[in-house]
Amino acid sequence: MAAAEVKPTVKGLNRTExxxxxxxxxxxxxxxVGGGATGAGVALDAASRxxxxxxxxxxxxxxxxxxxxxxxxxxxxxxxxxxRDWGLVHDALVERKRLIDNCxxxxxxxxxxxxxxxxxxxxxxxxxxxxxxxxxxxxxxxxTRMLKPEEAEKVLxxxxxxxxxxxxxxxxxxxxxxxxxxxxxxxxxTHGAVCLNYMPVVGLERIGGLIQSVTVEDKHTGESHxxxxxxxxxxxxxxxxxxxxxADPQAAQLLRFSRGTHVVVDRSFLPGDAGMxxxxxxxxxxxxAIPWHNAVLxxxxxxxxxxxxxxxxxxxxxxxxILETASRVSGKASLSQRRACCFxxxxxxxxxxxxxxLNRSGFAKPFRHFGIRQYDHDCRxxxxxxxxxxxxxxxxxxxxxxx
Numbered sequence: 001m002a003a004a005e006v007k008p009t010v011k012g013l014n015r016t017e018x019x020x021x022x023x024x025x026x027x028x029x030x031x032x033v034g035g036g037a038t039g040a041g042v043a044l045d046a047a048s049r050x051x052x053x054x055x056x057x058x059x060x061x062x063x064x065x066x067x068x069x070x071x072x073x074x075x076x077x078x079x080x081x082x083x084r085d086w087g088l089v090h091d092a093l094v095e096r097k098r099l100i101d102n103c104x105x106x107x108x109x110x111x112x113x114x115x116x117x118x119x120x121x122x123x124x125x126x127x128x129x130x131x132x133x134x135x136x137x138x139x140x141x142x143x144t145r146m147l148k149p150e151e152a153e154k155v156l157x158x159x160x161x162x163x164x165x166x167x168x169x170x171x172x173x174x175x176x177x178x179x180x181x182x183x184x185x186x187x188x189x190t191h192g193a194v195c196l197n198y199m200p201v202v203g204l205e206r207i208g209g210l211i212q213s214v215t216v217e218d219k220h221t222g223e224s225h226x227x228x229x230x231x232x233x234x235x236x237x238x239x240x241x242x243x244x245x246x247a248d249p250q251a252a253q254l255l256r257f258s259r260g261t262h263v264v265v266d267r268s269f270l271p272g273d274a275g276m277x278x279x280x281x282x283x284x285x286x287x288x289a290i291p292w293h294n295a296v297l298x299x300x301x302x303x304x305x306x307x308x309x310x311x312x313x314x315x316x317x318x319x320x321x322i323l324e325t326a327s328r329v330s331g332k333a334s335l336s337q338r339r340a341c342c343f344x345x346x347x348x349x350x351x352x353x354x355x356x357x358l359n360r361s362g363f364a365k366p367f368r369h370f371g372i373r374q375y376d377h378d379c380r381x382x383x384x385x386x387x388x389x390x391x392x393x394x395x396x397x398x399x400x401x402x403x
Contacts, residue, residue, distance in 0.1 A: 010189040011189065012188070012189030012190075012195050013185075013186065013189050013195055018194045018196050019218070021194050022194070022196070022216075022225055023225065026228060027228045027230065028052050028227060028229040029046070029053065029229070029230050030042075030043075030046040030052070030053045030054070030230070030231050030232075030233060031053075031054045031056065031214055031229040031231070031232050031233070032046070032056065032233045033201050033232060033233065033234055033235060033236050033243055034056075034057065034235035034237060035055055035057025035062065035063075035181075035195065036057075036061075036062060036065060036066035036181065037062075037065075037066040037177075037184070038235040038237075039055060039057070039233070040066075040181055040184035041184060043185070043188040043193045044185075044187055046193070047188045047189075048188075054193070054195075054196070054229070055188065056196055056199045056200075056214075057195075057197040058198070058199070058201070058219075059197065060197050061181060061195070062177070062181035062182060063310075064237055064310070065237055065238075066177055066181045067178035068177075068262075069177045070288055070297065070299060070300055071174050071176070071177055071292060071297065072110075072174060072288070072290070073092075073096045073107055073172070073173040074092065074093075074096065075088075075093040075096065075136075075172075076088070076092065077129070077277065077279075077286060078285065080131065089132070090135045093135055093136035093139060094136065094137075094139050096136070096139070096141070097140075097141060098139075099173070099180075103175075106183065107173055107175040107180070109171050109172075110171065110172055110174040110274075110275055111142065111171055111275070112170055112171065112172060112274060112276065113147065113156040113159070113167045113168070113275075113277070114167055114168045114170070114276075114277045114278075115152055115159050115167045115276065116152075116164070116165050116166050116167050116168070117160075117163045118165070119165070122146055122165060122167065123146075125168045125279065126144070126146050126168050129168050129170040132144070132170065133171070140171075141171050141173065142170070143171075144168065144170040144171070145168070146166060147166050147168065147169055148166050149161075149166050151166070151167075152164060152167035155272065155274050156272055156274050156276060157270075157271050157272045158268075158269060158270050158271055158272065158330060158331050159276070159331060160328075160331045169274070174275075174292075196216075198218070198219040198220060199216045199217070199218055200216065200217055200219065201214050201215070201216055201243060201246065202215050202216065202217045204243075204246040206247055206248075211229075211232055212228060213226050213227055213228045213229060214226075214227050214229060214232060238257055239308060240255060241255050257305050257306070257308050258302050258304045258305065259303045259314070259318075260299065260303075261300060261301045261303075261319070261322065262297050262298060262299030262300055262322075263298045263323060264292075264295050264297060264298075265295065265298060265323075265326075267295055267296055269296050269330060270289050270296045273291060274291075275289060275290040275291060276288070276290075278326070278328075281321075281325050282325070283301065285300075285301075285302060287299065287300075287322065287325050288300075298322050299322060303318060
C-alpha cells in the first residue's frame with residue numbers, strides 16, 4: 001500500500017497549490033525576488049499588511065548567504081570605531097534582544113572572551129566592550145567584566161596560557177540562520193503569502209516605462225509562467241544587478257562582491273561554551289572562534305572578487321590566514337584543519353544602494369526605512385524590527401555587517 005502524501009500544513013508552501021495560484025490570480029500586489037533573509041522579511045511585512053504577496057527563490061530558501069553566516073545576531077563590535085555607525089549598532093542590539101525573547105529556540109545569548117596578552121589591553125578593551133554592552137540599555141543580555149588570567153583560562157579552555165594577562169568577557173547572540181529564515185517564510189505563508197523555491201525570475205516586462213509582469217521558469221518542469229504584478233522587490237542579494245538588467249539591460253553596476261570564508265575545526269580547539277574574539281588581524285578585521293554544534297567556526301575574511309558565484313570556494317591563502325590567526329591565541333602547538341568551507345557571500349553597494357526595489361518604472365531605489373514586522377512561527381509573538389541607515393533588516397546572520 002502506497003504511503004499517503006504528506007502535505008505541508010501551511011497553504012502557501014504547498015507547491016501544487018502555489019503553482020495553481022500563480023496561474024489563476026490575475027494580478028499580484030507584490031512580487032518579492034529572493035528567498036533569503038531580506039526577501040523573507042519583505043514578504044512577511046507585505047503579507048501581514050494584507051497585500052497579495054508572491055515570494056520567488058531561484059534556488060532553495062536560504063541557500064545563499066542567509067545560511068552561510070557567522071551565526072551571530074550582534075551589533076558589530078568593529079563598528080564602534082566610527083561614531084557615525086553607533087546608531088546602527090544600537091538598533092541592532094535592541095533587535096538582538098527582541099529576537100532572543102521571541103525566538104529562544106533559535107536565538108540565545110552567547111558569552112565571548114577577548115584574551116589579553118599585553119599590558120593595559122584588558123583595561124582598554126574593557127572600556128570599549130563595556131560601552132558596547134551599555135549601548136543596548138535595558139536590552140543588555142549579559143554583564144561585561146574583566147577576567148583575571150585564571151578566570152580567563154576557566155571560561156575559555158584551550159586559550160594560550162603563556163603570557164596571558166587576563167581577558168574581557170562580553171555577550172552577544174548566536175542563532176541558527178537557516179532555520180530563522182525558514183521560520184520567517186512559514187510565518188509569511190500563514191499570513192497569505194505564496195512562496196515558491198526553484199523558481200528563478202528570467203524576465204521583466206516593461207510597457208510604457210512601467211514593469212507590468214515577471215516571467216519565471218520552473219526548474220522542476222522547465223515550464224515558464226508570466227506573472228502580472230504591481231510592484232517588484234529586488235531582494236536577490238549579490239544577483240540584484242542581474243535582476244535589474246532584466247528591466248534595463250543598460251543599468252549600471254551598483255554592487256561590488258566580496259567573499260567571506262569560515263573554516264570549521266574540531267571542537268577540541270575551543271572545548272568550552274564561550275566563543276573567542278581576536279580583535280586585531282592582518283586585514284584589519286576581527287576574527288571570531290565560535291562553538292557550533294560539535295565543531296568550531298573560525299572566521300571571517302573579506303576578499304573582494306569580480307564576479308558572484310553561487311558556491312564560491314575559499315582560497316588557500318584565506319584558509320592559511322584564518323588558521324594562523326587563530327593559532328596565535330590557541331594553547332595548541334598547531335591548529336589542524338578539519339574541513340574548510342566558504343560560508344558566505346556578501347555584497348556592498350556604491351552610493352548607499354545596498355538594498356533596492358524596482359519601482360514600476362524599472363529604476364532602482366534605495367531600500368530605505370521599511371518597518372519590517374517579524375514573527376516567529378512557533379512563538380507567535382510580534383517583533384517590530386525597524387531598519388536603520390537604509391540598510392534593511394538586521395535580523396540575520398552577521399547581523400549588521402554581511403548582508
